[in-house]
Amino acid sequence: MNIDLNSIWFSLVGVLFAGYAILDGFDLGVGALHLFTRTDEERRILINSIGPVWDGNEVWLVTGGGALFAAFPMVYATAFSGFYLAMMFLLFALIFRAVAIEFRSKQPHKWWRQMWDISFSISSMVSGLLIGVALGNIARGIPLDAQFEYGGGFFNLLNPYAVIVGLTTVALFMMHGAIYLVLKTEGALHERIRGWVNNAIILFVIFYIATTMATLLYIPHMMEYIKSHPILFVVAFLNMLAIANIPREIHLRYDRRAFLSSCASILALLTLFGIGMYPYMIYSLPNPEHSLTIYNAASSQKTLQIMLIIAAMGMPLALTYTIAIYRIFRGKVKLEPTSY
Amino acid sequence: MDLLLLSRLQFALTIAFHYIFPPLSIGLGIILVIMEGTYLKTGNPLYQQMTRFWVKIFGLIFAIGVASGIVMEFQFGTNWSTYSRYVGDVFGSALAAEGIFAFFLESGFLAILLFGWNRVSPKWHFFSTIMVALGAHFSAIWIIVANSWQQTPAGYHIVGEGLSARAEIVDFWQLVFNPSTIDRLTHTYMGAWQAGAFFVLSVSAFYLLKKKYQDFAKASIKIALIIAVFASLMQLVTGHSSASTLADTQPAKLAAFEAHYPESAPAPLYLFGWVDEDNETVILGPKIPGFLSYLVHGDASKPVTGLRAFSPDKRPPVNVVFQSYHAMVAIGMGLIAIALIGLFFWWRKILFETRWYLWALVLSVLGPQLGNQLGWLSAEVGRQPYIVYNLLLTADGLSKTVTAGEVITSLILFGIIYIFLFALFIYLLNEKIQHGPSEEDLIIKGHRA
Secondary structure, three states: OOOOHHHHHHHHHHHHHHHHHHHHHHHHHHHHHHHHOOOHHHHHHHHHHHOOOHHHHHHHHHHHHHHHHHHOHHHHHHHHHHOHHHHHHHHHHHHHHHHHHHHHHHOOOHHHHHHHHHHHHHHHHHHHHHHHHHHHHHHHOEOEOOOOOEOOOOHHHHOHHHHHHHHHHHHHHHHHHHHHHHHHOOHHHHHHHHHHHHHHHHHHHHHHHHHHHHHHHHOOHHHHHHHHOHHHHHHHHHHHHHHHHHHHHHHOOOHHHHHHHHHHHHHHHHHHHHHHHOOEEEOEOOOHHHOEEOOOOOOOHHHHHHHHHHHHHHHHHHHHHHHHHHHHOOOOOOOOOOOO | OOHHHHHHHHHHHHHHHHOOHHHHHHHHHHHHHHHHHHHHHHOOHHHHHHHHHHHHHHHHHHHHHHHHHHHHHHHHHHHOHHHHHHHHHHHHHHHHHHHHHHHHHHHHHHHHHHHOOOOOOHHHHHHHHHHHHHHHHHHHHHHHHHHHHHHOOOOEEEEOOHHHOEEEEOOHHHHHOOOOHHHHHHHHHHHHHHHHHHHHHHHHHHHHHOOOOHHHHHHHHHHHHHHHHHHHHHHHHHHHHHHHHHHHHOHHHHHHHOOOOOOEEEOOEEOOOEEEOOOOEEEOOOEEOOHHHHHHHOOOOOEEEOHHHOOHHHOOOHHHHHHHHHHHHHHHHHHHHHHHHHHHHHHOOOOOOOHHHHHHHHHHOHHHHHHHHHHHHHHHHOOOOEEEOOOEEHHHOOOOOOOHHHHHHHHHHHHHHHHHHHHHHHHHHHHHHHHOOOHHHHOOOOOOO
């Protein structure tokens, strides 16, 4: 990897999306698990476990999107217009999710709360699935023409590889969300969720193996960079270590460490994805010469420089707020009059 | 229907819906800072009750603002990808800066504002309120920079030709402080303060009319009325400054505002009218001769560039722009009148007893909402046929891979979802207003109870 501005921005956009996956990942996961709870109080505890933080988490997606637009406008333009309907569905899912969280507990009627419980849960799963499917397609390669325009339609996006990556993402978020809930709950609910974690880990590992095998067998270009830089196999090794560590920590009841392991495994997974892609940003299949790379898709060097200054000023502040908020709202969920 | 029209309709629908909410959170933000600051300074529990009530309303508004805001950020890429490629180097930077500098601040501290009452000290809570209000104001800065650059591009050069041509930054500060940024920002801020102030006035006047929560309502009205008077009067200054700048930067838009056709002649100001675009005249329009020239140049006999200086295909749709601009100005004048009458009644000590005026305040909440929408309509339609003024035509900014069928699908879905969302919003807002401020909030609570 050459240390040039393009590579730095490739990493920074990656950091923003990794931040999104780690943070919104657990709250999408909580949403996906929502319907497994039984009583209204349990459901309120689940929603309030993410209550103060979910929209801050979503800001990572918004900022990631903005950074992609600024640093690699060609990727932003090609992916967002090419995946038009998928993007629209993602937007609708995110809107429904936000609204469901906000509105669910505002009325006592059973049908009202059930309606929002279902939309919260489904929209959380759909969001994770669509994000995963998009990543799967970007990795596998999509048909781009000489103007870097996508020419594949909506249903081509639902190929088996992309769908497996999508399901892996949902399973990953469910595992991550379950571990987060272990941290935020107490009593009988806490013990039940502890059981979910084990199931979620098994589900995730199955999909994880499937994705890894499919990538090794069918997506050879994802392996090129790592083959030529064998030292990077360390990341793959750390990834497996982080995943294997989760059930161990859960068993030992070191819940915080289990959560940190889960965060680490998401970070490692996305790092592997980045290494596999580098220096491509959207791989073009069947014409790899039409791929978007960190060079032909980037903004000017001057803009990348200005943006780097903006990021250097803004990101430490953003991290400080994020950490402060998580510290202030740490501990088990207690339902209060201001809760959802 | 063709792709261009559909994509423009979708953008108009989604931005108009979104723009109901951010001005309210900017305006309410500043009012919350004043209320909570007063509480900390005086220790009067009434102000705690006010802060807590308006914070709840703020939370509801903010949630829909976020949900509808993500749509906007995606839509440049989904529907206007050619535009995105063309301007990404410049425009994308402003959007990214908005996320980094404003959204993290706003969403982070909002958590404390809404849920942190018992978790942080009152001073930290107040600090969070200030940060949320600042964040709301910061986000306006960057989005206005991006929009203003589309209107009056500066600090860039065009690199490449044909399909690969795009704008790249040459001078970042020229881009940020392009000729219309400051006028547009101040005009937008004041519009947002008006939205927040008249919203508080409306709800509080409703309580007075229903003889409920009277102390709460009176104290809220006093704070909001001061903001309303200030912001409404400032709109004269910022509006005037915006229009004068237009004479230099976007003469076709200014000419469309007043349906001024002659290529170069002293221009009148119409009070109202109907533009006959075929015959290039204004029907039924009482006018003040030379007044536009006077406003722009300080001299009623100086010429103003008219629409005939531009070939017909480079003119904005005149009547739409004329009507929305004039309606905005009329609403602005109406709001000034309402605000000043309120000030007068306050001085005469009949503010809280004059029922017809309280009813006028209840309805006044619509004024800034309509004014803000019409103002943007004038600014954006007035820029047509360009998406980036004089550089890129709107028709050339579309996504090439998206079909009209796809846009119809998403447009219909947005339409249904937004109607549903808006109905929910009004329903829940009404619930909160009917429920009113909580009596419990009048008891001063120690933090970390």
